[in-house]
Amino acid sequence: MSTIDNKVPHGKPLKDTWTSYKDKVDLVNPANKRNLDIIVVGTGLAGGSAAATLAEQGYNVKAFCYQDSPRRAHSIAAQGGINAAKNYQGDGDSTYRLFYDTVKGGDYRSREANVHRLAEVSANIIDQCVAQGVPFARDYGGLLDNRSFGGVLVSRTFYAKGQTGQQLLLGAYSAMNRQIARGKITMYNRHEMLDVVIVDGKARGIITRNIVTGEIDRHSAHAVVLGTGGYGNVFFLSTNAMGSNVTAGWKAHKRGAYFANPCYTQIHPTCIPRSGDYQSKLTLMSESLRNDGRIWVPGRKEDVDAIRNGSLKPTQIAEENRDYYLERRYPAFGNLVPRDVASRAAKERCDAGFGVNATGEAVYLDFASAIVRYGKEQATIKGEKNASESRIKELGKDIVKAKYGNLFDMYKQITDDNPYETPMMIYPAVHYTMGGIWVDYNLMTTIPGCYAIGEANFSDHGANRLGASALMQGLADGYFVLPYTIGAYLSYDIRTGPISTDSPEFEAAEKEVTKNMEFFVNNKGTNSVDYYHKKLGNIMWEKCGMSRNEKGLNEAIDEIAALREDFWKNVSVPGYANELNPELEKAGRVADFLELGELFAKDALDRNESCGGHFREESVEVGGPQDGEAKRDDKNYAYVSAWEYKGKPSEAVLHKEQLEFKEIELKQRSYK
Amino acid sequence: MSVISADLFNNVSHFMGTNPVVQGLLQPILIFSVVFHFVWGMYLEYQNTQAREVKYAMYKGSANATWMSRNMIISGLAVLAFLCLHFYDFWIPEINVKYIQGDMSGKLPNGDYRYHEELVHKFAGQPIRVSLYVLSFVMLSLHLLHGFQSSFQSVGFNNSKYTPIIKKLGNIFAIAVPAGFVVVALVHFFAH
């Protein structure tokens, strides 16, 4: 095992590192930028904002997305908000505080210098977005409104209704459109990147498939940027979009980019549960629901059975027969424990047989007591001293409606249950992957000239991401970080001239892609792609999910390898390679998930500590007030695992980037 | 007016029929506007049908829009057909009498104004013509029920406070005006 250089500039205090870097970084002369091409893959917040900014700086940008329009990237689905250390509310927020919260929230597994830079540029993101016409929520004075999010102590989250991700993405999309209209971005919709091409040790282009016609094309550039999002769909069911995939990142990994912390996955506690085996994806509901909802399962098995067979309604279960397990286990934080703790506790109850829907995988999130509490408060305000019980409920429902109305509507639309009358059912679901392609301080991967930004990289969220931080990171990377750091690399490329796509490297890469496509459509196996994807998802969820142990992980590694072998023998893809063929697209993606899944398990096996969202059953606190809780091991595991590909996932080589914490003291998280 | 008093109708008709401002300025403007409305409306309708080359096998228009709004071309063509009839009945004879024969007196040989007499003559004992008139005005009403408020939207006027009022006024206008004409036709049909 070797260590790797993260290229963080030394010699300045952390707070001056980025400023000093910007002051001294090599710039590319505007006249030379015109001669430099950059490929940006993915058009979400990170890719979209990067493409727009790089084009504006004068580079020739080619942008690619698999969707039919850049506006549909999955950043669009983020609901809650975006953090920024603006301190508009005057509640003591600062760059340092945002930096501190993010490092602590990440359970001390992120890179300090990157996180500090993120906190520094956060405020600028808001200025930029407002100038672009992003309609953030405002108060009656016309100034921007903020809310507190994810249990932090200050209100630093900016939001646009429940559609913050959408509005930020449309902002980036509009900036892209401006550059497309100017001819500085060439946009390739419905194109999927299927390989990265390395020429003389540098990333010089990509191979894409035109999803509509099936054509395999070569595209060259002086640098390649991957803003291709996370890989949560390795679990089959997740809150990711159906098309979200790891292919771009995985291909880069196979060409030499280290893959960092693949096992770091965020499992979000408040998703709408699966209703049956046909389920294709999961829907997240904002975490804010836990501010007023109480989480419980029946305390008695017989009640669970009665509920599952429909003979008992949850509202009929008496208070004393309910187990408010979060309040019981974590009296200090109760229902507001962090995402990872809440998720694990739900799975623990359901695994013990107390799950409350047909699949056995759901817990209640109950607003009845909040409705009564708000109702009483309102009755007092309105001077209704002898308000009846139904009047109190009516008043309370109005308040709950004002706060969570859109979420309740969404829940009702999906489940057909009325959460004002009966408790919601929730269950944890895979939501975000903190792991990703390893990048240095410049956001460059271990392939020179290949960059990774946004969720596709690993650097800022450690082992657990805080709410409203993903949007911040995507835009920070794209608008404000990469446009500086990429210049440092490209300033050495101004004499290179156009990159030819006729080189043997391009030819070989294209051939391999074509061969793969042909294989799939000619294999004529017996099982559909989804058959394998679901099986993989099941292994991942059961053995590499919220709670892991050595035995399970070893089994997972073997099972995934066996499943992969079966996939390459028996997968069936209908249709042809030269047409719009969604099954073929899926096949390629699942093939990569089947490799990533194994590396994921291998990484989880290596990390014999419980940290962030990852509970390792062998690493628990014994005795004392924290008995049975997750035990982080800073002595042995305060490093980033960066895996190098060596032919197959099982042979991947681990490189460690030791994490240094100069500004922040490592502390145990306690929610008891 | 023709229902209330034959004299009043005659006087007004004669004024309108001979006043140079009405005849020389307003009439051409009206004719131009109407023709422009037809031609432009039909051209847009043509564009609109071109905008969807393959039609739906199943299209539930009634689920999201009123019959009136979806069938302006039908109500419009019906009104156009009516206008042809109307021109044939009144306008062409008028022009013939006034400008070709040069009789600007507006009088019958017996010295009375001819307008009311002609009007009654057209409707009395003419069930088919009366039905056509009535039907046309129903179509006009349907056309206006959508058209009145729609015109405000088209020129960019849509306001949470005033639009509901405009819609109400439009509905009243769209029913009252055609209803008035229907009454004329019916009264003359039944009264004579």
Place this chain on the structure above:
Amino acid sequence: MKDMNLTLKIWRQKGANDKGKMIDYQVAGISEHMSFLEMMDVLNEQLINSGDSPVAFDHDCREGICGSCSMFINGEAHGPVKGTTTCQLHMRSFKDGDTIYIEPFRAKAFPVLKDLVVDRSSFDRIQRSGGFISVNTSGNTQDANALPIPKQDADLAMDAAACIGCGACVATCKNSSAMLFVGAKISQYALLPQGQVESKTRAQNMVAQMDAEGFGNCTNTGACEVECPKGIDLSNIARMNREFLGGSLKG
């Protein structure tokens, strides 16, 4: 709670240049809790297993926000439930034994690529013609709170900006008009001081592009507003007309 058996009449078209037609399929055992697209997944799995070609359709987030899904179901864009995208439509809106017509969004400006997949890049081209504020992304902008914006305007801008660009307005409009889509974007910027500066030219440019793409004209039937999954208001079209007329009158 009984599972449903359904007859599906689906538009099948091999490629952009092929002729298509409606074909009947039977699906059985459909749960009322399934989403419409999960029902389509069941059909496709069935087709794949029997060696047929699965039905191609656009979909991605499956939570009603990306705007990919685009089916015309039983004569209505996104099906019978209002304020809903196809992916959020659930099978409980149908009955056992129903026949369901499933067609692509139809308009000359949305050519069919395959089966139910249409090409909506005309929307992208309209946005490119002016759907942005001409500000650099360099970050050297003024402080976000330097310019207060009345809450009412900000809220209206947000309502207009909620458009997901799915094209239901075009699909449902008897004239295949894109004015709700274009009006929403023009309105969002026209309502904000940052966007007001170039509002009139923006309207001119976007409307010109819209016409060039071959969309029909607005006859104010209001169908788009009813079928819009995000409830974009018709007043946005009026605002667009206003900005457009204002731009036309300007010297």
